[in-house]
């Protein structure tokens with residue numbers, strides 16, 4: 404078990420590609436940290452630097468207290484699980500799982516006195532195989548397994564080695580949707596049981612939100628925000644994070660902030676909304692200026708369902724598209740200024756495309772961003 408610390412770490416590839424740009428990040432001992440961001444943001448590069456698969460161009464990388472910049476991968480005491488499983492096709496599941504222990508030439512921990520090394524390895528592999536439901540597959544070859552089972556072998560191979568840190572690079576991408584959800588839960592349970600530091604790379608914000616103790620959101624090689632899933636969702640630091648975390652994504656409305664009679668109003672294309680008291684102080688200095696108003700789809704409701712809604716939070720709209728999801732409905736709506744946005748509403752809402760309706764915005768959940776820097780103003 405160990406922490407992992409990036410201290411002003413830079414990775415430059417040939418051709419002046421700055422894949423990781425001045426990364427400062429401390430992954431705590433025993434933490435499940437998810438690195439998330441769109442393709443090309445540098446998350447795999449960051450992970451591969453921890454594994455020692457990529458050289459570091461600048462800065463310091465530590466595992467625990469030890470600087471590992473120049474430590475070869477095999478001496479870092481980490482285990483990595485890839486999307487592609489990377490199993491040896493000619494070896495059985497057992498031999499795949501035992502491979503790392505055999506290569507190491509040390510006896511696995513937990514060996515009893517008088518046990519040969521090979522016996523201790525067998526006991527360790529069988530114990531791990533039992534714990535992740537692979538016992539009946541130990542004599543099979545990888546090609547005789549399903550994708551989900553292969554990924555479990557790859558996980559098992561990592562677990563038997565008892566590394567200080569687990570690194571996982573999109574390990575669920577090759578699995579179908581149902582298996583992905585199931586394996587996601589299994590990895591979370593595994594983390595609770597093993598109590599080992601896990602660093603997990605994904606482009607999927609749902610995976611990040613459901614698995615991470617904390618999430619590091621990256622974009623263009625730069626760390627945007629590091630926080631718990633709920634804080635990222637509730638308090639995104641900029642429009643990128645606000646739009647990346649959450650599905651459907653947060654709605655953004657270009658607007659002007661107007662001061663009138665001691666109140667602040669958001670004036671957008673076809674909407675005029677009163678800023679609640681609790682945000683007035685934070686936004687007062689922006690009065691008269693342009694901003695981007697943000698609201699998540701679930702914070703929009705049909706007025707008929709909210710009879711006590713403040714009239715200064717109501718917006719007349721035209722229904723463009725209706726998407727029933729079963730447990731909820733996604734409504735694509737247009738303001739009178741032709742600005743489109745999405746609402747997640749109660750499944751009992753009865754509306755048809757083309758219909759005029761009124762929705763109310765829960766302004767206590769509002770966000771506001773600077774249109775130039777795109778940083779949050781709240």
Ligand code: ADP
Pocket residue numbers: 416417420421422440441442443444445446447448449
């Ligand atoms: P992600 O994992 O977020 O998709 P990567 O870390 O793989 O992103 O890549 C980050 C950036 O570095 C991308 O622009 C990618 O094209 C570039 N890159 C990755 N590997 C190499 C390499 N070996 N040589 C040159 N550029 C690379």
